[in-house]
Amino acid sequence: MPLQIGHVSFFLVTWLRACRSLDYDRTCLVLRDCALGYNTSGKLMNEPDVRVKPKISEDLWAVWLGVGLALVSLILVLMFGDSLKGWINKPGEWVRSPIELLDDVKAGVPVWASTLVSLSVVGGILAFIFWTESQTAKGLIAFATVACLAVAAMVLAGQEVIKYFNLEYVLWALLIGAIVGNTIGVPAWIKPAVRGEFYIKLGLVLLGMEVLMAKLVVLGLPGILVSWVVTPIVLITTFWIGNRLIKIDSPSLTITIASDMSVCGVSAAIATAAACRAKKEELSLAVSLSLAFTAIMMVVMPLLIRVIGMDDLVGGAWMGGTIDSTGAVAAAGAALGERALLVATTIKMIQNILIGVIAFAVSLYWTTYYPEADSADGQREHTPGFFGEVWKRFPKFVLGFVAVSIVASVIDASGPQGSDLIKQTIDLLTKEIRGWLFCLAFVCIGFEMRWATLAPALKGGKPLLLYIIGQSINLVLTGLMAWLVFGWLFRDAIIEWLPK
Amino acid sequence: MRVIRSDVKPWFRLGICSLFLVSIWCLMLPEISKIELVRQWIEPLKREGINPSAVYYTEVFE
Numbered sequence: 330m331p332l333q334i335g336h337v338s339f340f341l342v343t344w345l346r347a348c349r350s351l352d353y354d355r356t357c358l359v360l361r362d363c364a365l366g367y368n369t370s371g372k373l374m375n376e377p378d379v380r381v382k383p384k385i386s387e388d389l390w391a392v393w394l395g396v397g398l399a400l401v402s403l404i405l406v407l408m409f410g411d412s413l414k415g416w417i418n419k420p421g422e423w424v425r426s427p428i429e430l431l432d433d434v435k436a437g438v439p440v441w442a443s444t445l446v447s448l449s450v451v452g453g454i455l456a457f458i459f460w461t462e463s464q465t466a467k468g469l470i471a472f473a474t475v476a477c478l479a480v481a482a483m484v485l486a487g488q489e490v491i492k493y494f495n496l497e498y499v500l501w502a503l504l505i506g507a508i509v510g511n512t513i514g515v516p517a518w519i520k521p522a523v524r525g526e527f528y529i530k531l532g533l534v535l536l537g538m539e540v541l542m543a544k545l546v547v548l549g550l551p552g553i554l555v556s557w558v559v560t561p562i563v564l565i566t567t568f569w570i571g572n573r574l575i576k577i578d579s580p581s582l583t584i585t586i587a588s589d590m591s592v593c594g595v596s597a598a599i600a601t602a603a604a605c606r607a608k609k610e611e612l613s614l615a616v617s618l619s620l621a622f623t624a625i626m627m628v629v630m631p632l633l634i635r636v637i638g639m640d641d642l643v644g645g646a647w648m649g650g651t652i653d654s655t656g657a658v659a660a661a662g663a664a665l666g667e668r669a670l671l672v673a674t675t676i677k678m679i680q681n682i683l684i685g686v687i688a689f690a691v692s693l694y695w696t697t698y699y700p701e702a703d704s705a706d707g708q709r710e711h712t713p714g715f716f717g718e719v720w721k722r723f724p725k726f727v728l729g730f731v732a733v734s735i736v737a738s739v740i741d742a743s744g745p746q747g748s749d750l751i752k753q754t755i756d757l758l759t760k761e762i763r764g765w766l767f768c769l770a771f772v773c774i775g776f777e778m779r780w781a782t783l784a785p786a787l788k789g790g791k792p793l794l795l796y797i798i799g800q801s802i803n804l805v806l807t808g809l810m811a812w813l814v815f816g817w818l819f820r821d822a823i824i825e826w827l828p829k
Numbered sequence: 830m831r832v833i834r835s836d837v838k839p840w841f842r843l844g845i846c847s848l849f850l851v852s853i854w855c856l857m858l859p860e861i862s863k864i865e866l867v868r869q870w871i872e873p874l875k876r877e878g879i880n881p882s883a884v885y886y887t888e889v890f891e
Binding site for chain 1: 839840842843846847850854855858859861862867870871873874875877879880881882883884885886887888889890
């Protein structure tokens with residue numbers, strides 16, 4: 330039967346609508362009907378009896394958009410190189426008044442302008458998702474509001490004292506979100522942009538660009554021994570203690586605390602919490618615990634090492650393996666001296682790089698052993714076969730994270746040019762966008778935090794107890810391994826490499 | 830998530846919280862940063878170009 334103009338327009342409109350709502354089945358059906366020349370006036374116009382699948386999950390969006398953003402960043406750096414410098418940035422440091430930031434210029438670009446460009450990039454990604462949900466204008470207004478709060482958090486984090494005592498922007502993003510959520514509540518019109526999980530997953534896929542496996546080989550055996558013999562032991566022991574001895578109800582809270590304490594603080598907590606689908610308040614609690622102890626350890630450990638007269642190489646290795654946050658490790662290492670700084674940051678870097686392995690292992694373990702931990706929307710749908718079930722529950726963003734990491738590692742290992750390309754891409758584009766995404770995520774998490782529910786979340790002090798026990802084990806084991814490797818086994822080789 | 834309420838009290842609470850934050854950040858912290866012990870911690874890190882708030886190793890050296 331020949332197609333009539335009305336049918337063609339109907340097919341076109343329906344197909345576009347189906348595309349827009351990302352309903353794959355329906356898109357195919359419309360295309361098939363069009364190809365066969367069906368008279369669909371009856372069936373399709375009165376809504377088909379095709380089972381409409383839910384829209385594409387945020388998990389998959391994070392993978393595709395994250396991988397796409399990483400590739401586009403690589404291409405942009407290849408095309409424009411250093412001329413991109415300074416355009417993607419965040420507010421810098423200030424001392425007396427945040428107004429100082431208005432005059433702040435980085436790489437020739439005013440910070441206010443680079444902040445605007447950075448948030449426009451994230452807003453552009455969000456605009457695409459809003460478009461698929463037919464709420465572009467509403468969504469962008471909501472995003473602009475959340476973005477303003479994220480800027481406020483970055484400004485608070487930029488105050489000199491706050492910055493140099495490792496009180497990272499995630500803490501202030503949480504606080505600002507929580508203040509808004511607990512006073513005026515979250516207005517309904519902001520909700521389209523309240524997508525904490527999506528920001529985190531997209532940020533983690535981009536973080537893959539910074540997880541360069543090839544660096545491990547360069548960093549050498551001593552660092553790997555300290556980081557990777559002790560770290561898994563502490564991680565697994567703390568998880569076991571939390572579940573079996575302290576009996577914390579939530580295994581996801583236990584693994585998130587164990588991971589941020591034994592691996593590398595906030596970034597490890599974010600990756601692990603997303604991999605095991607921990608609740609938002611569990612992630613907030615783990616991050617707050619970690620930051621509080623990091624600020625103390627960063628100042629106390631170099632003093633303690635000096636007081637007990639510990640060797641700077643062993644001391645650096647000890648701090649690198651135990652202080653949670655990466656920046657704090659560098660600060661503590663610098664307080665002890667040049668060699669301690671190098672050893673401490675090397676060890677922390679190995680732990681940083683291997684959060685990819687941790688996130689992958691945790692997501693696989695959770696998928697296999699905690700079937701009750703289901704998708705964020707709480708819906709379960711039976712999928713036949715073991716692998717079908719595993720695939721269904723597996724957090725897909727981890728695959729994007731690993732894929733980006735592998736591609737970046739291969740390019741990085743291909744030679745000096747490849748290494749420069751990756752370094753430039755990270756420095757000029759991806760690390761700042763990732764920072765903004767994490768900041769937006771924590772503002773959204775803060776929105777849902779309630780002062781009243783914080784006390785039960787502390788579960789009678791059990792998480793604090795777990796952190797203290799786990800960190801004590803970490804201090805003892807890392808101390809022993811640091812002495813064994815840097816004080817005895819490889820001492821001569823290291824002194825030759827790092828003379829006083 | 831709680832939906833916005835129409836009365837004035839919530840906005841008043843938000844204002845008080847914001848004022849509290851502004852007073853800490855613009856009055857208290859600048860004074861703290863003048864303390865000698867704090868300067869002794871901050872200055873060497875600034876000289877070395879170390880960012881103690883780095884979340885990941887790629888952010889450590891500014």
